[in-house]
Amino acid sequence: MIEFKEVSTVYEDAFVALHGVSFSVAPGEFVSIVGPAGAGKSTLLRLLTRELTPTDGTVSIDGVDLGGIPDDDVPILRRKVGTVFQDFKLLSNRTAFENVAFALEVVGAPTDKIRDDVPKALEIVGLNEKHGNFPHQLSGGEKQRLAIARALIHRPRIILADEPTGNLDMMNSHDVIQLLLKINKLGTTVLLVTHNREIVNLINRRVLTMETGKIIRDQVENGKYIL
Amino acid sequence: MGKERFKRVFKAGWTNFRRNTYVTFGTTGVMSLVLILFLGLIAVNFLGSVFVQNLESKVDVRLYLTNEATDTDVRAIQSELQTLNSVKFVDYVSRDQALAEFKERHANDALIQQSLAELPDNPLQAWLNIKATDTSQYASIVGFLEANRLRGVIDKINYYDNEVVIQRIQGIATAVQNWGMILTLALAVIAVLVAFNTIRLTIYNQKQEIEIQRLVGASNWFIRAPYMIEGATYGIFATGIALIVFFAALQFASPKVAVLMPDVSLLGYFAGNAFQIVLLTLFAGIALGVTSSYVAIRRFLSV
Numbered sequence: 001m002i003e004f005k006e007v008s009t010v011y012e013d014a015f016v017a018l019h020g021v022s023f024s025v026a027p028g029e030f031v032s033i034v035g036p037a038g039a040g041k042s043t044l045l046r047l048l049t050r051e052l053t054p055t056d057g058t059v060s061i062d063g064v065d066l067g068g069i070p071d072d073d074v075p076i077l078r079r080k081v082g083t084v085f086q087d088f089k090l091l092s093n094r095t096a097f098e099n100v101a102f103a104l105e106v107v108g109a110p111t112d113k114i115r116d117d118v119p120k121a122l123e124i125v126g127l128n129e130k131h132g133n134f135p136h137q138l139s140g141g142e143k144q145r146l147a148i149a150r151a152l153i154h155r156p157r158i159i160l161a162d163e164p165t166g167n168l169d170m171m172n173s174h175d176v177i178q179l180l181l182k183i184n185k186l187g188t189t190v191l192l193v194t195h196n197r198e199i200v201n202l203i204n205r206r207v208l209t210m211e212t213g214k215i216i217r218d219q220v221e222n223g224k225y226i227l
Numbered sequence: 228m229g230k231e232r233f234k235r236v237f238k239a240g241w242t243n244f245r246r247n248t249y250v251t252f253g254t255t256g257v258m259s260l261v262l263i264l265f266l267g268l269i270a271v272n273f274l275g276s277v278f279v280q281n282l283e284s285k286v287d288v289r290l291y292l293t294n295e296a297t298d299t300d301v302r303a304i305q306s307e308l309q310t311l312n313s314v315k316f317v318d319y320v321s322r323d324q325a326l327a328e329f330k331e332r333h334a335n336d337a338l339i340q341q342s343l344a345e346l347p348d349n350p351l352q353a354w355l356n357i358k359a360t361d362t363s364q365y366a367s368i369v370g371f372l373e374a375n376r377l378r379g380v381i382d383k384i385n386y387y388d389n390e391v392v393i394q395r396i397q398g399i400a401t402a403v404q405n406w407g408m409i410l411t412l413a414l415a416v417i418a419v420l421v422a423f424n425t426i427r428l429t430i431y432n433q434k435q436e437i438e439i440q441r442l443v444g445a446s447n448w449f450i451r452a453p454y455m456i457e458g459a460t461y462g463i464f465a466t467g468i469a470l471i472v473f474f475a476a477l478q479f480a481s482p483k484v485a486v487l488m489p490d491v492s493l494l495g496y497f498a499g500n501a502f503q504i505v506l507l508t509l510f511a512g513i514a515l516g517v518t519s520s521y522v523a524i525r526r527f528l529s530v
Contacts, residue, residue, distance in 0.1 A: 049442060051442075072446075075441075075444045075445060075446045075447075075449075076444070077444075078441075078442060078443065078444035079443075079444035080444075083442055083443075089435075089438075089439045089442065090439070091436055091439055091440070092436065093242070093243065093246040093247060093436070094242070098242075102440070102443060102445075103443050103444070105235055105449075106440075106443055106444050106445040106446070106449055107444070108232060110231065111231060150443070
């Protein structure tokens, strides 16, 4: 489903973020990507949303080379991938309902569908009571759960989570991970970038360990956080 | 689907306008000031043109005819003059009319009335009063008359007495028009830049929101359109505020202008053209808001 072939990424300041990275992810997998800061973990995710294109090599989803997608079609790719970030990236002047609805509006979903689906997604993340709250009226954990609701509302086949527990306490982190596991159980492929040792060990799935732009370890089953 | 999308874009634009209270207040305020400046420029241009018209209306050329000039001669000169594009109109005043007007003008002066009564004949000449379409045309009209076959029945052309004054008035009128145009253009450019930069800052403040929308998969038009609606909404509200403030200021300024220029009613001009003024201001406000938003957002829409 997801395939990185000999991918290298060099930033404008000549920093080499990735160096000949190759790996693939099968549909329905839950992959944790770990490593120290600057190892290239977030760069991997940014390549999958076409925020970046590789300097060398190819990144593909379902056999489609993302580097070959015309700029005008990038939004279509992004609608197929749900993203969750450490800083939540919520629209500050929209309510919880509107934030989730926005992801459906961009795909042109009818109003009836939005009216039906958004409360369900909010219920899954436990925020149905706070549908009218603005992001600044929510706690960190609630904000991240809202971001997850937005990421899963259009039923993407892939969810990319970049340090989703980075700003959360242990209890909220646990809730967020349980949600991601639940989504994965329904068949969605999840790529989770994290620093959190306890979380990775708790998940106990495939773990990719990165260092200085390379994958130094790929534990396909029962992976642990080892640095 | 298209209608639904259109509705969503409008709703999103209106929501942005309504919920970003401080930004909305500031941007609408600046846009209002810019539109008030536009209206002020219209007023200044109007006063300038009235001033120029008043000056130019004081200028004409009078053609005194000899007493031997027949009606046929007068009609011939008059019709030849009227064929010229540079001539606005030609009025004929006969000797009798000239005398009657003179008597009327000096009706209270017994000495003049007595002197006229003692004269054996009408001492006044008939004349043709020539008004040009433009003050710069008088020289060529006079040139035409000097070369005319009926030059013999023309006794005197007063252009030569007033030539310097006419040229000076023409110079002042041209200067007022040219400088008025330059000042208007300069201020209009400054106003547009101020409005543009204000909206640019407003959108810059929302660059994170734009980035989020891009990451969620919104197309460029889906992101851009609500900001353009928001820009148009700033323009509409700013138009309302600017018109209220400007017309209130006119109530105050119009009588003061009337003291300096008694024939001019500034308020009357704007009230008489209220529909056009409102439309023009609204168009300027919306165009400024929409265009500024469109241009400002472009840099944040890179893939």
